[in-house]
Amino acid sequence: MTLVERVRRNRAVAAVDWPRATALFAVLVTLGAALQVMYHFIDVVGLPLAFLAIVAVSLVAATALARVLPAWTAVVVAVVLLALGLGWYLTQITGNPPWVALFADAVSLLGGRSLLRISNVRAWVLGVTPGPVFLTWYFALRRWYTPAVAVAGGTLTFFVLTGDADVVTTLTGVVAGAAALGLGDFERRDEPVARAETVLVVAAVMIVVPSAISVVPATAGAAGPLAPGLDRAATVEANLMDAEEDLAVQGAISLSPQVRFTVTSDEGDYWRVGSYDRYTGDGWVRTGGTSEYRHGRLDSPPGPSRTVDQTFRVETRSNVAPAAWKPVRVAGLPGATVRNDGSVVPGETLEEGDSYRVRSEVSDASPRQLDQAGTNYPGAIESRYTQLPDSTPERVGDRAARLTADAETPYQRARVVEQWLQNNRNYSLNVDRPRGDVADAFLFEMDAGYCTYYATTMVTMLRSQDVPARFVTGYTAGERVDEDRRVVRGLNAHAWVEVYFPRYGWVTFDPTPGGPREAVRDRTVQQARENEETAVDTTETGGTEEWTPTETQTVEPLTTADEASSNVSADADSSTIESPTLPAGIITQDLPGVNATGANATGTGAGAANDGPLPRMPTRQQFALVLVAALGAAVGVRRSGVPERAYRALWLRYQPRSDPATDVERAFQRLQYYLGEHHYRPRWDDETVREYVDAIDADPRARRVAAIRERARYRGDVSEADADEAVRLVNELVR
Structure with missing residues (x-):
């Protein structure tokens, strides 16, 4: 295999692998939106390290089994994990018969009751987590992005129904899921990476713009008013x-x-x-x-x-x-x-x-x-x-x-x-x-x-x-x-x-x-x-007067x-x-x-060193928004060609010096880019340099640089003076 063929093959592989990598990343973001809600629960009630360990083990298990486990077997494994988790949760319930309590919890949760209101929320989260994480990542690694997004999105949807997933988290999960499906489709159709990047830009815009321009009031405590019909907002x-x-x-x-x-x-x-x-x-x-x-x-x-x-x-x-x-x-x-x-x-x-x-x-x-x-x-x-x-x-x-x-x-x-x-x-x-x-x-x-x-x-x-x-x-x-x-x-x-x-x-x-x-x-x-x-x-x-003796309205605790x-x-x-x-x-x-x-x-x-105000760290939502915005902006800027044009503008106007042969070749490449991009047309592949400068009726200075380059390339005859002249003439043209 020639060097050219090898380069072309590597480029083709890269064009396929990048959509796959970005599709997997989008699936992780969708799953992460649901896991973020669950991590909040665990942070409140304790054992966050146990939760993170369960997530890690589930991902590793899915990675190890993705190539050898049939799809229907993977679904059975996930269902068994979920059943075992809920069974363990039932053993932690006291009071009502466990199945009655589980059914009552499910009904109340789907009716908008926050999961944090469940007394045994720690057991619920630790028991439920492995199944969805395992199955989502298994499907993603098998390139079945639709069922992967369905499992992760379904988990997030459950938290939307309970009112625990806020607007930013929900929007992030929805857009990431859409991006995963789009990127997966690019991969299956062997589309170039440049087109896949467009999906990332659109996804970033969909997340960041509504989050930046919308002020969504907290929904906690927005249930029916204490005194219906009265305007008591913000009291x-x-x-x-x-x-x-x-x-x-x-x-x-x-x-x-x-x-x-x-x-x-x-x-x-x-x-x-x-x-x-x-x-x-x-x-x-x-x-x-x-x-x-x-x-x-x-x-x-x-x-x-x-x-x-x-x-x-x-x-x-x-x-x-x-x-x-x-x-x-x-x-x-x-x-x-x-x-x-x-x-x-x-x-x-x-x-x-x-x-x-x-x-x-x-x-x-x-x-x-x-x-x-x-x-x-x-x-x-x-x-x-x-x-x-x-x-x-x-x-x-x-x-x-x-x-x-x-x-x-x-x-x-x-x-x-x-x-x-x-x-x-x-x-x-x-x-x-x-x-x-x-x-x-x-x-x-x-x-x-x-x-x-x-x-x-x-x-x-x-x-x-x-x-x-x-x-x-x-x-x-x-x-x-x-x-x-x-x-x-x-x-x-x-x-x-x-x-x-x-x-x-x-x-x-x-x-x-x-x-x-x-x-x-x-x-x-x-x-x-x-x-x-x-x-x-x-x-x-x-x-004007209150009943006497005057009452002190603040009822003090038993202290005096x-x-x-x-x-x-x-x-x-x-x-x-x-x-x-x-x-x-x-x-x-x-x-x-x-x-x-x-x-x-x-x-x-x-302890004065410990009591000063701590610097305000960004919240997880803010960090996620900044990350998505930065990713979308980076891809968008790259797709716009601005960095390359900026680099080319700098490269065109400034040439570092080395040996005469290299200096002449660099000066000629600058000249050719200048003529093709700014004044005339690019040089065709089957067109010689002489044919090109004649076809565009180039400036005499351009013809002189082309002649110096031809002598240096084909005769190996180039001096320091020739290099200085070529660089000077190109500098005059581009300025």
């Missing part, structure tokens, strides 16, 4: 109450002054709606389901408690039923259900004028009792309520550990974190939503936020120290209008924290500073009145010495109960070397 209440099973931490937000409930009760409290247990890094998810309320008595909280009766009158349509924690009896809510955290959910929308009654058992545990509660947590409580995403920055736990270094008990740790946040962060509704982990941003990059940020950060800090805690939403006590009656507005919507103590259950803590919060809410109500907005007042509100003496358990002597002493010098000031915003003070403080 604290809408964020906290409309979220239902998913709650996304938002940026700037407002308050709604409209009245929601009138509450008749002997005492004010936090009117609790529900809690969230699974932290995702940028929001919260409520796992578990609900059970029918059969109008019996619900479980009382452990430890000492007191009875609080409440009657709620609905003033605006609502889909929630607030109550003091913990409700044990409810009346007036037909079809009500009970969440697994003990909160009550109305069975139908509550209309204006509806009312319901609640009897609650409120914890009477004293600070001393909580301080002595110990750490003998039930296994289910500890595993569920100390969960943090694997990607949570280590400095969050480091900060919490340093803050609570002198705290000896979980209660003391909770009090230290609570008061540190109250004292070291400002209250503001006008904040930019941080990128990345919310708690990390609030600790190290922000100096202000509202209740969602405070509560999220406190829960994250406590969980990093293995203290079970959860994020809770509801309403604060409201405006007191009579001795036993309060008016609750939308602006009373609030988020706080509950911490678990053995023998006493869940206890309320509120890290959001009460004074600034109430000041903002008072101004909001006053402005609404001045603007004559509707539904701001009832017949009992709107006067006075509360300790009044909340004595049946087996303790009130004369000996004291509030535990908290570590001094921590809760009233920031850490040494760290200012109130979390940034380092210059040159001071232990």
Whole structure:
């Protein structure tokens, strides 16, 4: 085989292999879009290395078996892997019979329920992953791109139906799948690589342009409104109450002054709606389901408690039923259900004028009792309520550990974190939503936020120290209008924290500073009145004076010495109960070397090198977009010929020098390119140099260069002077 034939064969092989390589890459991108969603789940619940290992083993197995395993056998293997994975998942399910639970999960997932709401999402992901990965890559290696894209795309479609795949991820998977099919078709028809590259350019444009020019609001929490018909977009209440099973931490937000409930009760409290247990890094998810309320008595909280009766009158349509924690009896809510955290959910929308009654058992545990509660947590409580995403920055736990270094008990740790946040962060509704982990941003990059940020950060800090805690939403006590009656507005919507103590259950803590919060809410109500907005007042509100004695709307947790003496358990002597002493010098000031915003003070403080704001790394979506855009741009630029033209322009105008023969040949090649591309026509293959310059009636300088080149090539007679002349003449022509 001659050298020319070998070059031609290599070029032909390259023209076939490049479409194959790019088609395989497109299949991987399609599969990667689905795996990205699954990796997010695993990052939230743990064991990301196990997930990555399963993906790697599945790819290696498919690569090894692609040449020897028949297609139908490969399908059987994938089905068996999926069945074994789901079978293992069933063994991790507790409560309902496994097959019933699996069917219920499948129905709810396809109906738009996020996979993160499944308690055993880790087992689900690890069990399901091998089958689709193996089969997708097997088909791709066999050049069956349509079934490969069908398997990977079907997996991604499942996550689209559950609402877990965002717009960018979905669009990336769809376009990559289309590119894989197009590139595979080029390969089968033995089309040149240049045509295949066009598919990559189009795919990149399809992904990048919509992502760059579209602003797609987060869909989490976009379920039916709490008060249908009211425009409450971007309010604290809408964020906290409309979220239902998913709650996304938002940026700037407002308050709604409209009245929601009138509450008749002997005492004010936090009117609790529900809690969230699974932290995702940028929001919260409520796992578990609900059970029918059969109008019996619900479980009382452990430890000492007191009875609080409440009657709620609905003033605006609502889909929630607030109550003091913990409700044990409810009346007036037909079809009500009970969440697994003990909160009550109305069975139908509550209309204006509806009312319901609640009897609650409120914890009477004293600070001393909580301080002595110990750490003998039930296994289910500890595993569920100390969960943090694997990607949570280590400095969050480091900060919490340093803050609570002198705290000896979980209660003391909770009090230290609570008061540190109250004292070291400002209250503001006008904040930019941080990128990345919310708690990390609030600790190290922000100096202000509202209740969602405070509560999220406190829960994250406590969980990093293995203290079970959860994020809770509801309403604060409201405006007191009579001795036993309060008016609750939308602006009373609030988020706080509950911490678990053995023998006493869940206890309320509120890290959001009460004074600034109430000041903002008072101004909001006053402005609404001045603007004559509707539904701001009832017949009992709107006067210049509030009912006396004035109520402090912020219900503090069980922390003070006075509360300790009044909340004595049946087996303790009130004369000996004291509030535990908290570590001094921590809760009233920031850490040494760290200012109130979390940034380092210059040159001071232990660990200062670790507490400064970390550079913001791009998200996986942003990285993927940049990668696709760069690939498409590179291929597009190459296809446009711009780099080659730029190189040719530089090559044409500048000639490096070496030996005379080489210099003359280079000068002639420059001349020939100049004449063919810029002024006349290219030289034909069967045309001699003399025939060519005569045919185009070339400039005498061009004829002279051609003559020098002819003598140098065929006679080997060339001098330094000849080379200098040839280079000079070509330079004159091209300039």
